[in-house]
Amino acid sequence: MSKDSSNTIESILQEQRVFPPSNDLASQSRIGSLSVYKRMVEEASNDPERFWGDFARSELQWIKPFDSVLDWSNPPFARWFDGGKINISSNCLDRHLHGSRAEKLALIWEGEPGDTKSFTYKQLHKEVCRTANALKALGISKGDLVALYMPMVPEAAIAMLACARIGAPHSVVFGGFSSEALRDRLIDGEAKAVITADGSFRKDKTVLLKPAVDAALADGACPSVESVLVVRRVNESVQMNSGRDFWWHELVDSQDEECQPEPMESEDRLFVLYTSGSTGKPKGVVHTTAGYNLWSHLTFQWIFDIRDEDVYWCTADVGWITGHSYIVYGPLSNGATTVMYEGAPRPSNPGAFWELIQKHKVSIFYTAPTAIRAFMKSGRSIPDQYDMSSLRLLGTVGEPINPEAWMWYRDVIGGNRCPVVDTWWQTETGGVMISPLPGATPTKPGSATFPLPGIEADVVDSQGKSVESDEGGYLVIKKPWPGMMRTIHGNEKRFRESYWEYIQPSDGSFIYFAGDGARRDLDNYFWVMGRVDDVINVSGHRLGTMEIESALVSHPSVSEAAVVGRPDELKGESIVAFITLETGRVANDQLVDDLSEHVSKEIGRIARPEEIRFSDALPKTRSGKIMRRILRSLASGEEVRGDTSTLEDRSVLDKLRT
Numbered sequence: 001m002s003k004d005s006s007n008t009i010e011s012i013l014q015e016q017r018v019f020p021p022s023n024d025l026a027s028q029s030r031i032g033s034l035s036v037y038k039r040m041v042e043e044a045s046n047d048p049e050r051f052w053g054d055f056a057r058s059e060l061q062w063i064k065p066f067d068s069v070l071d072w073s074n075p076p077f078a079r080w081f082d083g084g085k086i087n088i089s090s091n092c093l094d095r096h097l098h099g100s101r102a103e104k105l106a107l108i109w110e111g112e113p114g115d116t117k118s119f120t121y122k123q124l125h126k127e128v129c130r131t132a133n134a135l136k137a138l139g140i141s142k143g144d145l146v147a148l149y150m151p152m153v154p155e156a157a158i159a160m161l162a163c164a165r166i167g168a169p170h171s172v173v174f175g176g177f178s179s180e181a182l183r184d185r186l187i188d189g190e191a192k193a194v195i196t197a198d199g200s201f202r203k204d205k206t207v208l209l210k211p212a213v214d215a216a217l218a219d220g221a222c223p224s225v226e227s228v229l230v231v232r233r234v235n236e237s238v239q240m241n242s243g244r245d246f247w248w249h250e251l252v253d254s255q256d257e258e259c260q261p262e263p264m265e266s267e268d269r270l271f272v273l274y275t276s277g278s279t280g281k282p283k284g285v286v287h288t289t290a291g292y293n294l295w296s297h298l299t300f301q302w303i304f305d306i307r308d309e310d311v312y313w314c315t316a317d318v319g320w321i322t323g324h325s326y327i328v329y330g331p332l333s334n335g336a337t338t339v340m341y342e343g344a345p346r347p348s349n350p351g352a353f354w355e356l357i358q359k360h361k362v363s364i365f366y367t368a369p370t371a372i373r374a375f376m377k378s379g380r381s382i383p384d385q386y387d388m389s390s391l392r393l394l395g396t397v398g399e400p401i402n403p404e405a406w407m408w409y410r411d412v413i414g415g416n417r418c419p420v421v422d423t424w425w426q427t428e429t430g431g432v433m434i435s436p437l438p439g440a441t442p443t444k445p446g447s448a449t450f451p452l453p454g455i456e457a458d459v460v461d462s463q464g465k466s467v468e469s470d471e472g473g474y475l476v477i478k479k480p481w482p483g484m485m486r487t488i489h490g491n492e493k494r495f496r497e498s499y500w501e502y503i504q505p506s507d508g509s510f511i512y513f514a515g516d517g518a519r520r521d522l523d524n525y526f527w528v529m530g531r532v533d534d535v536i537n538v539s540g541h542r543l544g545t546m547e548i549e550s551a552l553v554s555h556p557s558v559s560e561a562a563v564v565g566r567p568d569e570l571k572g573e574s575i576v577a578f579i580t581l582e583t584g585r586v587a588n589d590q591l592v593d594d595l596s597e598h599v600s601k602e603i604g605r606i607a608r609p610e611e612i613r614f615s616d617a618l619p620k621t622r623s624g625k626i627m628r629r630i631l632r633s634l635a636s637g638e639e640v641r642g643d644t645s646t647l648e649d650r651s652v653l654d655k656l657r658t
């Protein structure tokens with residue numbers, strides 16, 4: 001793992017603009033001033049157990065109260081709310097069934113071709129119960145892992161909640177991953193069932209999913225998988241394997257509409273979600289029930305300052321953590337109305353997002369900087385055609401947002417009246433960690449501002465010592481929080497080493513570091529600079545360079561591969577691969593296409609390199625380590641700076657330049 005924080009963006013360092021919350025907004029908000037925020041920070045710091053315990057009791061419904069708030073006696077393995085019993089599907093549904101909320105819209109769904117469905121809390125509860133009963137009928141019980149490989153259809157959210165209802169952890173695999181990537185995850189998680197769809201509509205095309213599941217399961221590759229539940233979405237004929245595959249509409253619709261929620265221990269697994277790291281295969285991040293429930297619930301309430309009349313829309317895919325925490329669990333736990341969209345802006349409908357905001361009178365909109373930059377490029381004339389006066393709050397997530405995109409978002413989409421919350425967090429953190437609070441925090445374009453109450457974030461050096469203001473360092477969290485990941489599925493050692501042992505303070509305390517560089521300015525605002533490890537962030541999608549390299553090296557023509565990220569105006573970063581070929585193989589356009597296709601097959605289209613460069617050799621140290629720093633400079637056309645004295649063969653550099 002190489003650690004050189006080189007992602008400094010000059011324009012960010014110069015940023016002077018400050019946007020305080022309007023008086024109007026502040027007066028209506030839960031956390032309505034910086035002094036209220038500071039008081040909460042202080043309370044959390046003085047007595048964290050009381051702080052979290054009070055929220056857990058007042059904000060969640062427990063089947064049995066917990067005995068203790070936090071057990072941190074065996075760090076980095078935390079136990080939150082031990083002794084308690086709870087069910088997150090019941091917190092997201094059943095508790096809203098009394099009174100008028102039962103008839104409130106829980107989920108509004110829009111299909112890409114324009115078909116639409118909506119569910120009140122009462123209706124969603126029934127659908128989830130039916131699905132939970134269907135899973136039971138398939139022999140799934142508490143503790144069995146169920147994989148979801150789904151398009152953005154309501155059944156994806158329903159299936160997640162149904163799994164949670166019966167205590168079967170889910171593992172959602174993004175529908176854009178290939179069958180090979182799906183297979184790896186099914187094997188690693190020992191999934192007992194897969195829920196999928198025949199296909200999906202995406203950018204005016206039909207994309208099939210079921211054949212990828214068939215391919216992943218072929219030749220008995222995943223012996224743990226006993227059944228496959230298939231949603232009919234595109235009506236294409238797909239192969240159904242008798243005894244293994246079941247249509248959703250045949251199995252689910254006939255089930256009873258009552259299903260008692262399984263009483264779950266606080267620390268029972270809720271889900272496993274795979275994400276990329278700097279080494280090895282993707283890791284299964286484990287989240288457990290009560291802590292995650294509290295964290296997704298509280299953060300959603302705080303950062304969006306949710307009100308009963310809000311219509312909230314997050315454009316993420318349920319295959320990522322943002323979809324888990326901020327399409328499904330956070331909004332529903334708060335009794336909010338959440339919008340889900342199958343499609344994306346596309347040439348035939350570049351205003352698709354704005355049309356939906358206008359149609360459903362969306363008041364809170366949460367999207368990724370990469371989308372904002374793409375809209376910016378095509379100009380304001382498209383959004384200007386729509387009435388977006390319903391919006392009151394905008395959020396961004398997934399990658400650093402450049403001040404220009406932030407300003408455009410605020411101005412063109414938010415009509416200069418909506419605060420922008422830039423939310424920093426990760427799959428591992430379960431929910432947002434650093435973000436403005438819309439009624440309290442004066443924002444600066446490009447800064448995620450301050451840690452949420454109870455989150456002790458810092459910027460430190462490699463010994464864990466806080467660095468000076470305006471100096472770059474590692475972004476760390478110094479105290480456990482309820483939504484923290486509990487482990488990596490099947491690999492406690494990797495959990496320890498990757499997150500808790502990279503930075504070892506002299507006092508022996510455990511601090512969490514997951515790969516980002518940051519700095520704090522003189523006003524204590526956090527500026528997240530991006531990854532400082534070998535993970536790249538392409539359009540908000542997190543990819544490990546090593547995963548892409550392994551995919552490339554598995555091609556018969558490739559001898560060695562090194563993959564680096566190159567700054568990209570639209571995508572944040574793009575993938576550049578440097579390759580040496582096996583003897584006798586010839587570099588040509590056909591091979592470039594083949595390699596690209598090969599990566600698509602091994603991982604998914606999102607991992608295809610933007611550029612592939614061939615060379616006789618790669619720059620290495622004398623001990624044989626590839627010098628990525630040099631490759632990064634070469635990929636972005638920069639001068640190779642810094643020490644090159646450890647380079648084994650300096651002539652390699654000259655060859656790569658040409």
Ligand code: PRX
Nearest residue numbers: 397398399400423424425426427528531542
């Ligand atoms: O590098 C950070 C970046 O996304 C990484 C986490 O990716 P993932 O686990 O896929 O979760 C994405 C959605 C939370 C982080 O390590 N990142 C996320 N949000 C921001 C960000 N970088 C800068 N600013 C953000 N607001």
